[in-house]
Amino acid sequence: MGIDIGKFLKNPEFEILITTFRDIFQVEALERDRFGEEYKKLSAIIIMSKNDLEKMGFKSGDHVKLANNYGSVVVEVKESKKNEPGGVGFMVNSPWSNALISGETDGKGIPEFKHIMVRISLSKEEITPIADIIQLTKKSQALF
Amino acid sequence: MFTCTGCALLCDDIEATVENNRIKETRNACRRGAARMKGCTNRLVSSIAQQPMDIESSIKKAAELLRNAKSPMVFGLDNSTSEAQAKGIQLARKINAIIDDTSSFCQGLLIEKILQKKLRTCFLDDIRNKADVLVYWGSDAQDSQPRHLSRFSYFPRGESRQRGYEEDRLAIAIDVRESNTAKICKGHFYRIPPRGDREFILALMEALSGKAPAYDTKNMLGLASILKKAEFGAIFVGIGLTYSIKNDFELLTGLADMLPKFNIMPMVGHYNMRGFNEALFKETGFVNRVKFEGKGVHDNKYAIIETLKNKSIDALVVVGSDPVLSLPSSVSSHLASIPVVCIDPCQTFTSRIATVTIPSAASGVESAGSAVRMDGKIIGLKKIIENNYLSDEEIIKRLMEAV
Numbered sequence: 001m002g003i004d005i006g007k008f009l010k011n012p013e014f015e016i017l018i019t020t021f022r023d024i025f026q027v028e029a030l031e032r033d034r035f036g037e038e039y040k041k042l043s044a045i046i047i048m049s050k051n052d053l054e055k056m057g058f059k060s061g062d063h064v065k066l067a068n069n070y071g072s073v074v075v076e077v078k079e080s081k082k083n084e085p086g087g088v089g090f091m092v093n094s095p096w097s098n099a100l101i102s103g104e105t106d107g108k109g110i111p112e113f114k115h116i117m118v119r120i121s122l123s124k125e126e127i128t129p130i131a132d133i134i135q136l137t138k139k140s141q142a143l144f
Numbered sequence: 145m146f147t148c149t150g151c152a153l154l155c156d157d158i159e160a161t162v163e164n165n166r167i168k169e170t171r172n173a174c175r176r177g178a179a180r181m182k183g184c185t186n187r188l189v190s191s192i193a194q195q196p197m198d199i200e201s202s203i204k205k206a207a208e209l210l211r212n213a214k215s216p217m218v219f220g221l222d223n224s225t226s227e228a229q230a231k232g233i234q235l236a237r238k239i240n241a242i243i244d245d246t247s248s249f250c251q252g253l254l255i256e257k258i259l260q261k262k263l264r265t266c267f268l269d270d271i272r273n274k275a276d277v278l279v280y281w282g283s284d285a286q287d288s289q290p291r292h293l294s295r296f297s298y299f300p301r302g303e304s305r306q307r308g309y310e311e312d313r314l315a316i317a318i319d320v321r322e323s324n325t326a327k328i329c330k331g332h333f334y335r336i337p338p339r340g341d342r343e344f345i346l347a348l349m350e351a352l353s354g355k356a357p358a359y360d361t362k363n364m365l366g367l368a369s370i371l372k373k374a375e376f377g378a379i380f381v382g383i384g385l386t387y388s389i390k391n392d393f394e395l396l397t398g399l400a401d402m403l404p405k406f407n408i409m410p411m412v413g414h415y416n417m418r419g420f421n422e423a424l425f426k427e428t429g430f431v432n433r434v435k436f437e438g439k440g441v442h443d444n445k446y447a448i449i450e451t452l453k454n455k456s457i458d459a460l461v462v463v464g465s466d467p468v469l470s471l472p473s474s475v476s477s478h479l480a481s482i483p484v485v486c487i488d489p490c491q492t493f494t495s496r497i498a499t500v501t502i503p504s505a506a507s508g509v510e511s512a513g514s515a516v517r518m519d520g521k522i523i524g525l526k527k528i529i530e531n532n533y534l535s536d537e538e539i540i541k542r543l544m545e546a547v
Contacts, residue, residue, distance in 0.1 A: 017338060019320055019321070019338050021284065021287075021321060021323065022284060022287045022288045023287055024174070024175050024176055024286070024287040024288075024290055025175070027175075027176050027179075027287070027288075028175045028176055028178075028179040031150075031176060031179035031180050031184065032179050032182075032184060032185060033184060033185040033186060034184075034466075034469065034490075034492065034493065035186065035491070036185070070472065070473075070474045071473060071474065082321070082322045083322070084321070084322070085335075088320065088321075088337075088338060090321060093470075094469075095468075095469055095473065095493070098469075098470070098471065098472050098473055099472075099473045101472035101473075101474065102472065102474060103449060103452075103453050103472050103474045103475035105447075105449060105450070107444055107445070107450065108390065108391060108444060108447075109248055109249060109433065109444050109447025109448075109449050109450050110248075110249045110387065110390065110447075110449075111249060111449060111471075111472050111475075112387075113249075113383075113387060114320075114338065114383075114384065114387045114388070115338055115339060115387075130493075133473055134468055134473060134476075134493055134497075
């Protein structure tokens with residue numbers, strides 16, 4: 001039986017800038033049931049250009065870990081259907097993107113919702129459940 | 145005809161059929177609006193410490209928590225009627241609370257400039273009837289205010305624009321991504337890099353003043369030429385632009401000064417965010433981030449994000465908002481360590497960590513009132529369904545009496 005060396009190797013990490021956007025289908029799911037699977041499915045994704053996917057060795061449907069000093073989440077990667085030049089990943093505004101945002105605002109009160117630098121790497125983990133993101137739910141964990 | 149509370153367009157041409165005391169079908173509403181009007185799967189129930197409780201006890205407990213707080217905050221109200229907002233401001237005044245809303249990290253600064261008359265604006269009806277050049281800047285109306293283009297801006301055959309989008313109107317998108325709105329603006333989509341708005345505005349201003357800017361010279365001169373020829377223009381400012389230029393609104397006012405035929409329209413999400421901003425502005429001279437100490441005092445340290453980060457509040461009343469969902473998780477942890485009172489028609493992430501929850505009627509469906517559209521026009525909200533849920537207004541009134 002051979003040894004799976006792959007499991008001892010850390011997946012390569014890349015840096016990518018994320019900007020957030022709104023998606024009417026995700027907002028509809030939010031209105032209906034923000035705790036539901038549909039909202040999670042439409043929220044926990046990062047959309048990337050074909051160029052970036054090829055460069056980083058990802059394909060649509062892969063799970064990727066996004067991490068920075070403020071948090072870490074696992075989401076699904078999707079190839080953009082549009083002709084994006086690359087260099088920027090797009091996430092719909094949700095708790096999954098909010099997990100990666102700094103609270104620093106230079107005292108101005110507006111976080112950088114649309115300018116998030118992260119490290120991205122392939123992941124075998126499940127999509128991060130909402131309860132894990134909202135860590136402050138310690139006092140009511142069972143309810144999630 | 146009913147009014148939709150899905151976004152700040154407040155579409156008042158909605159038809160609805162009711163079955164088993166819920167809205168079964170809607171006509172004319174967009175995807176978001178229909179979902180809002182049909183209501184959520186998980187209604188909020190009255191509770192104390194996450195245990196079901198009668199509503200009177202919940203209100204009494206909420207009042208006790210506020211009485212015992214040294215630095216309470218009232219937050220939200222953007223999804224409440226103007227009547228409830230007035231009561232919310234009254235409550236904040238009575239208990240010397242900080243009051244803030246989602247405009248604090250959304251379009252508040254832009255709306256403040258408009259209310260201060262530092263930016264020229266108009267009604268959406270003027271745009272429908274007269275506008276010939278439309279600029280969607282950092283704004284994907286198709287996904288955020290889905291009937292904007294069809295009811296007010298691009299597609300209608302307005303009084304002076306009978307040939308509609310085919311001949312009489314031109315739509316431009318300036319954005320970091322090819323949004324669904326940008327797709328409609330065929331041939332007039334200007335892609336900018338993230339945070340590239342400042343450079344784009346400066347280059348456009350150069351082009352408008354007859355110089356050849358170094359940045360994307362050909363496109364800038366072309367765009368300047370289109371804008372100069374406009375008879376009645378509108379710039380729809382989305383949060384993409386607002387976030388990018390941050391507090392540097394002089395840039396936008398500078399550009400607006402060079403485009404005297406253009407009006408600025410804030411693209412607002414929550415249906416009555418502008419109503420909240422107008423009400424607080426009228427009372428204190430500020431649109432958000434106010435602490436009542438007799439009179440209303442404004443400071444950026446009263447922005448919800450700063451109060452959570454600095455742990456400077458010791459109780460929070462949230463009305464029709466979900467800060468646990470919408471704020472960075474890195475700052476919202478303070479909410480777990482203070483008493484939170486959540487007033488909402490639906491269960492939210494915030495309600496799941498709240499000390500007291502009070503279910504409210506969904507405004508525009510289960511309670512009536514009025515609201516302020518994104519352009520400042522007052523729109524009436526009707527009650528469609530009869531049930532026992534109390535309106536936000538009534539809940540806040542009772543809370544104020546008990547506090």
